[in-house]
Amino acid sequence: MNQNQPQSSSSEGRTDDDSALSDFLASLIDYTPTIPDELVEHYLAKSGFQCPDVRLTRLVAVATQKFVAEIAGDALQHSKARQASIPKDKRDRQQKDKRLVLTMEDLSKALREYGVNLRHQEYFADSPSTGMDPATRDE
Amino acid sequence: MATREEAKINGARTETLITISNNTTAGIRGSPDDFGRATAKLAVAQLCEATGFHSVKDSALESFADIVIRYLIDFGKTAEFHANLAGRSQCNVFDINRAWEDLEAPRGFSNGMREIMNYAESMPETPLAQPIPNFPVIRERRNIPSFVQMGETPPSKHIPPWLPALPDPHTYIHTPVWDERVSDPREDKIEQARQRRKAERSLLSLQKRLLLCNNNRNPNRNGSTETTTTIPSNSAIGDVNEDADVNMNVSPVVLPAKLSVIDGDRVSVLEAFAPAIEMLGNGGLCDEGFEGEKMVLPAVTERPTVHFKFRTGKKFIRESLDDRNRKKALHAISLVGREDERDDKKRRAEYILRQSMENPQELTLL
Numbered sequence: 074m075n076q077n078q079p080q081s082s083s084s085e086g087r088t089d090d091d092s093a094l095s096d097f098l099a100s101l102i103d104y105t106p107t108i109p110d111e112l113v114e115h116y117l118a119k120s121g122f123q124c125p126d127v128r129l130t131r132l133v134a135v136a137t138q139k140f141v142a143e144i145a146g147d148a149l150q151h152s153k154a155r156q157a158s159i160p161k162d163k164r165d166r167q168q169k170d171k172r173l174v175l176t177m178e179d180l181s182k183a184l185r186e187y188g189v190n191l192r193h194q195e196y197f198a199d200s201p202s203t204g205m206d207p208a209t210r211d212e
Numbered sequence: 213m214a215t216r217e218e219a220k221i222n223g224a225r226t227e228t229l230i231t232i233s234n235n236t237t238a239g240i241r242g243s244p245d246d247f248g249r250a251t252a253k254l255a256v257a258q259l260c261e262a263t264g265f266h267s268v269k270d271s272a273l274e275s276f277a278d279i280v281i282r283y284l285i286d287f288g289k290t291a292e293f294h295a296n297l298a299g300r301s302q303c304n305v306f307d308i309n310r311a312w313e314d315l316e317a318p319r320g321f322s323n324g325m326r327e328i329m330n331y332a333e334s335m336p337e338t339p340l341a342q343p344i345p346n347f348p349v350i351r352e353r354r355n356i357p358s359f360v361q362m363g364e365t366p367p368s369k370h371i372p373p374w375l376p377a378l379p380d381p382h383t384y385i386h387t388p389v390w391d392e393r394v395s396d397p398r399e400d401k402i403e404q405a406r407q408r409r410k411a412e413r414s415l416l417s418l419q420k421r422l423l424l425c426n427n428n429r430n431p432n433r434n435g436s437t438e439t440t441t442t443i444p445s446n447s448a449i450g451d452v453n454e455d456a457d458v459n460m461n462v463s464p465v466v467l468p469a470k471l472s473v474i475d476g477d478r479v480s481v482l483e484a485f486a487p488a489i490e491m492l493g494n495g496g497l498c499d500e501g502f503e504g505e506k507m508v509l510p511a512v513t514e515r516p517t518v519h520f521k522f523r524t525g526k527k528f529i530r531e532s533l534d535d536r537n538r539k540k541a542l543h544a545i546s547l548v549g550r551e552d553e554r555d556d557k558k559r560r561a562e563y564i565l566r567q568s569m570e571n572p573q574e575l576t577l578l
Contacts, residue, residue: 122288
């Protein structure tokens with residue numbers, strides 16, 4: 074702590090952060106993330122992560138859960154946008170609106186922003202542009 | 213190519229689990245990671261449902277679960293890297309913090325843990341639908357007991373007693389199994405002779421029957437044609453009744469004739485049993501011993517001898533000694549008939565049989 078002035082605000086922020094973090098860790102003991110502890114521990118052990126503290130594994134689990142939720146949300150928005158853009162009858166749309174299905178297409182679009190290039194093979198080629206890079210395709 | 217099936221995630225949770233397990237077992241081989249993958253799919257499907265999806269495509273679910281697993285591994289790797297960088301082997305919260313920032317870097321500078329905290333507070337707590345056991349399951353291994361545990365001393369000094377014991381000698385040394393039976397050469401010879409006599413007796417009875425058949429056929433042919441046709445049915449019944457007591461007389465006669473042959477190997481059957489055969493000359497024993505079968509005499513044929521069913525010409529003599537084969541052959545009398553492909557075998561058989569009938573001295577057994 075050589076320079077108090079510029080450090081004080083940040084140190085306060087940091088202590089706030091630290092206290093918040095410690096509080097959060099304390100609350101994590103009660104919170105059960107959707108991704109089970111055993112699963113997280115197994116894959117962390119596979120990669121060399123060693124920690125006997127269960128709160129840290131829960132922290133990692135929550136972080137992963139957030140990751141999944143974000144991607145799922147993005148994919149949901151993509152599928153909703155697709156449903157809105159398809160020109161269809163009002164009656165069909167109402168019936169189909171109930172079914173929101175996560176498809177590979179929506180998932181790959183959502184993952185592209187995360188740097189994951191997911192390319193799914195087309196089951197059948199019904200147009201000349203099938204199988205081409207999606208960025209060049211006309212949408 | 214993944215099949216496009218929809219996994220319904222609204223409704224019973226067990227449905228999803230069953231679908232997942234079915235998909236994993238549909239593959240050729242199960243990898244050790246299958247359980248982890250299946251659980252990850254389950255968790256991801258649950259989270260998707262919480263987000264608002266009604267159902268998930270199977271291929272999408274698999275890819276998503278795969279990505280989540282990679283994310284977890286990446287997170288752990290990065291955290292471990294930071295811990296090692298600081299000179300530690302065990303991770304703490306600060307390592308996780310840095311790892312998080314590393315992972316979130318592509319999306320812009322993150323707010324640190326705050327994001328996670330906000331998320332956790334906003335989300336309602338939804339644990340996994342089914343509790344999963346601790347995995348991977350460690351199998352208890354039974355080690356080979358050491359010398360000390362077995363209570364043995366190692367054979368030589370250079371082997372310490374805490375090493376696993378040597379295997380039992382019976383596992384690698386072939387110990388011969390001795391036959392406990394005492395062999396008496398005299399008993400063996402007697403037994404051998406007895407078996408030979410038995411074989412001779414059966415051969416004799418066969419030839420007896422053949423002779424009688426021939427004898428019966430020859431006088432019958434000269435007789436009326438009516439009797440010829442009725443011979444099969446009547447003689448079968450009549451002769452059995454007639455010869456019931458003749459047979460009883462035959463057996464005691466047979467034995468003394470046999471006992472008179474002491475000399476071992478070479479015996480002339482017809483010579484020895486000539487008296488017995490003459491005694492039975494009157495009886496029509498042709499049809500006996502066929503166990504109620506109707507013997508169809510080839511009444512109109514000119515063949516004087518019986519047709520045996522043979523496999524090869526060489527085997528003839530040996531097979532004629534065998535009771536079973538003979539019965540089969542006699543049964544084949546009715547079946548063989550006039551088949552052209554067996555003609556030369558028959559001719560050979562007839563020739564040999566005629567020879568044995570005509571030259572009783574030359575007939576040798578064994």
